[in-house]
Amino acid sequence: MTEREEIEAVINSWNNGLDNGDIEAMVATCDPHAMTVNERQPVTIGTQGIRDKYVPRIAAAEITSRYDIEELQFFGEVAVVSGRFHGTMKMRDSGEIRNPEGRLVLVYKRDENGAWKMILDIDNNGPVLAVN
Numbered sequence: 739m740t741e742r743e744e745i746e747a748v749i750n751s752w753n754n755g756l757d758n759g760d761i762e763a764m765v766a767t768c769d770p771h772a773m774t775v776n777e778r779q780p781v782t783i784g785t786q787g788i789r790d791k792y793v794p795r796i797a798a799a800e801i802t803s804r805y806d807i808e809e810l811q812f813f814g815e816v817a818v819v820s821g822r823f824h825g826t827m828k829m830r831d832s833g834e835i836r837n838p839e840g841r842l843v844l845v846y847k848r849d850e851n852g853a854w855k856m857i858l859d860i861d862n863n864g865p866v867l868a869v870n
Contacts, residue, residue, distance in 0.1 A: 742810060745817050745846060748854045753803045759796045761789050769847060769855040776861050777840075799827040805842065815848040823861070839863070 755763030765785040774782040809820040827836040840863035846854040
């Protein structure tokens with residue numbers, strides 16, 4: 739498996755966990771001290787913080803998610819991924835359909851066993867700007 743395929747697989751593991759309501763599958767892709775910096779939300783640090791953030795979301799909605807990699811660069815044992823996330827949330831209480839989407843930067847670092855673990859997640863739901 740190439741390094742790109744390894745990163746794609748770990749991103750897919752997170753998304754599959756989210757889509758199937760499996761918080762432990764999600765946090766298994768993370769470093770114990772991972773940080774999430776999501777728009778209009780407090781910074782979350784650590785896998786317990788990720789559980790605390792996502793368990794209520796999973797309970798509130800049927801979720802489908804996708805992440806499209808636009809750029810991927812490796813810096814030794816660190817990978818920086820930039821792309822777009824797309825999702826559907828069907829709210830369990832009202833049936834309302836929400837379609838979250840936006841830009842997302844993910845940073846992964848190899849752990850002592852050689853597995854890629856997310857150390858940083860930063861999203862931005864603002865407009866997409868072209869940079870030349």
